[in-house]
Amino acid sequence: MSSKKVRGNPGLRRGVGSKTTDLDEIMEDPPAGDWLTLRSDQLLEWIDNAVYNVAETTGMREVVNRVTRPIFNYGQRFSPHPLHFGIMxxxxxxxxxxxxxxxxxxxxxxxxxxxxxxxxxxxxxxxxxxxxxxxxxxxxxxxxxxxxxxxxxxxxxxxxxxxxxxxxxxxxxxxxxxxxxxxxxxxxxxxxxxxxxxxxxxxxxxxxxxxxx
Amino acid sequence: MAEMWISMGPQHPMTHGLWTLKVKVDGETITDADPELGYLHRSVEKMGERRKYFMNTTLTDRLCYASSTTWTHNYVLTVEELMNVEVPERAKYIRTIMLELQRLASHLMWAGAYMPDLGHITGALYFWRDRELFLNLLEVPSGSRLLYNYIRIGGVKRDLPDGFVEKTERVFKLFEKRLDEYADLFENSKIFRMRTEDVGNFTAAQAQNLGITGPNMRGCGTKFDLRKNDPYEIYEEIDWAIQTREAGPGYSDCFSRYMVRIDEMKESIRIIRDCFKKMPKGPTLASAIPVRAQGEAFRRTEDSRGEALMYVVGDGTDRPYRWKIKSPMFTTISACPHYLKGYKLADIPAIMGSIDICIGETDK
Amino acid sequence: MEIKELMQELSALKGVSNASMIRDNVVKLDIDKNSSKEFFTKLRDDFGFEHCSLITAIDNQPEFELVYHFTSVNKSVTVGSTDMSVMMEAHVFLERDTPTIESISDLWGGANWHEREAFDLMGIYFVGHPDLRRVLLPEGFAGHPLRKDYVYEIHEEEW
The missing domain is CATH 3.40.50.12280 (Rossmann fold)
Structure with missing residues (x-):
């Protein structure tokens, strides 16, 4: 047993390393086939899907979520921005x-x-x-x-x-x-x-x- | 330059409620306007036909959220005329006190809402701070902050509690001092006057024909106040005067309308003080109040925003056959193309704020 | 000015009947539908009623009734020690099949939206109105809800 301390989660590192080779399987091509013909919402949707798929398969999503969850949650909790809208x-x-x-x-x-x-x-x-x-x-x-x-x-x-x-x-x-x-x-x-x-x-x-x- | 329509509302900081103002602009200048109402149409008139006479006071309370007592009072006055109910003397005095306190709270609400329109958010906080004083006063006899249901057919719900007079006097002393401060802050402020003077003008003749009443009409110099000209309760016996202002001979602008309301607040304080002096002792609710009514009656009162009129038709049952509400703001908003035309787009909040819109009563 | 004189002068006009006083400063009368426009024109020009307070439509089943309230801002009668402004209440009866009457929105600007409201909620047609649309209810709403025969669903919860 080595006395050298391993930084980070070794399993996760292995996971990321092993999956990088078959990136083509995770990521799809843009829906219209050609980058130039994409509408902006189609492009955004594609980027969204691609990043989500990669993050989900590699396990990165859970990591990022755990790190950012308290920060975002704190921000949402303590500065709600209500709409200035009066009915009665x-x-x-x-x-x-x-x-x-x-x-x-x-x-x-x-x-x-x-x-x-x-x-x-x-x-x-x-x-x-x-x-x-x-x-x-x-x-x-x-x-x-x-x-x-x-x-x-x-x-x-x-x-x-x-x-x-x-x-x-x-x-x-x-x-x-x-x-x-x-x-x-x-x-x-x-x-x-x-x-x-x-x-x-x-x-x-x-x-x-x-x-x- | 090409003309185009700009739509504001129903969610817009200018609207002070739920309505849409479509303005036609030529560059920055307004050439036409088309107001649209109905986003708050709750069908109060139809619902009133399903309820008994005394139950309708909950609906009238919710007619105008800034000035609920005046509307309940108008309804109660009409039904009392229909049923021939004699109201005790002391109840009349208490009603007058409540009406004037409500007028103070309503005008403060308006002033607080008007200041952010002009970019003066601190002003809103000042006026709303003072409004809280009067809400607390109104809460003492009625037990509620905003919708009181205090005035009933035949009198008022209960007598004024002990110490109410002293409490009111303390508030008045504080408030009068603050009104002097506000005079320095607003009337003597060059920026405030630049924003409000000579904007949104209309003449007295226009106001009468277009149905603009109340403080907006008195801002033209017309000496017409239903508390004097068609007196109800005990306004005849009280020592007070109609407050008028004018921007020029026979016309009003935003500043004169602002000043009329400030003067009316001072006058309301005078009325309440006089009421406290002259108030007799006695019962506060009539002993025999009928349930059914036959015939038709109407009464008009001076609401915080103008002439309020209710017309009730009874068919001999315990529910009204037809109940019609006249709201002063309904016609005032309908006239808005007349006083918006020719001004700049950036003047719209200053002009529409100065006429004191309340959509609750307008849409019914 | 005496209110009785005003009442007599008004009742001498064409199409006026049943003139009476309901308060010291209020005159009430019935007008014939066909001569209503002529009457209202005279009312504004000769009698100084410069403010149209309210137009009410009533569904009397079978016929409709229109009630006009007019206020005089500058004219007043002295009752006791106070100068009270004069008001007038005019009733017009319309048949159920043809609920039409001439518009007065060219005489009083304030009557414009009152007429639109009466059209919207009661289905009275004002001939000559410049812009007779629904004012409170959305475009495309079926029926006129303040009529007595209007049926609508009430969401009553069962207890």
């Missing part, structure tokens, strides 16, 4: 939560006005038939990973507008909801608790995001 009464309380008395910003919240820069969608009111496609678009415009908070009775189930002809029975009928905050309207303290619940959920449920499928 709860939107006022959402604004009031940012006011000096409650100061929800100390949880790391940064409200952004563009869905492209956000990862939390707060549905803070009744969703009407006319709004539903727009809200769905907003949700789809947000980059992954993303979470949805249903704030208040209207967003949970329709609330006081349960028998209306134009209000959808809850936001979870068309987008996945992560945290429900009851109340009519939700108090700023409850919103704060909702964000803490979301933090807990991110820590438990969401692993690192490098090469995630």
């Amino acid at each position: 009464c709860c939107a006022i309380e959402m604004g009031q939560a940012s006011a000096p008395d409650h100061d929800i910003d100390r949880l790391g919240l940064v409200y952004r006005s563009s869905p492209r820069q956000c990862d939390v969608l707060i549905v803070n009111g009744p969703v009407c038939e006319k709004l539903r496609p727009k809200l769905k678009t907003l949700y789809e415009q947000m980059p992954e990973p993303k979470w949805v908070i249903a704030m208040g009775e209207c967003a949970i189930s329709g609330g006081p507008y349960w028998d209306s002809y134009s209000v959808v029975a809850g936001a979870d009928t068309f987008i996945p909801v992560d945290v429900y905050i009851p109340g009519c309207p939700v108090r700023p303290e409850a919103l704060m608790h909702g964000f803490l619940t979301l933090q807990k959920k991110i820590r438990e449920k969401e692993p690192g995001m490098f090469l995630r499928r």
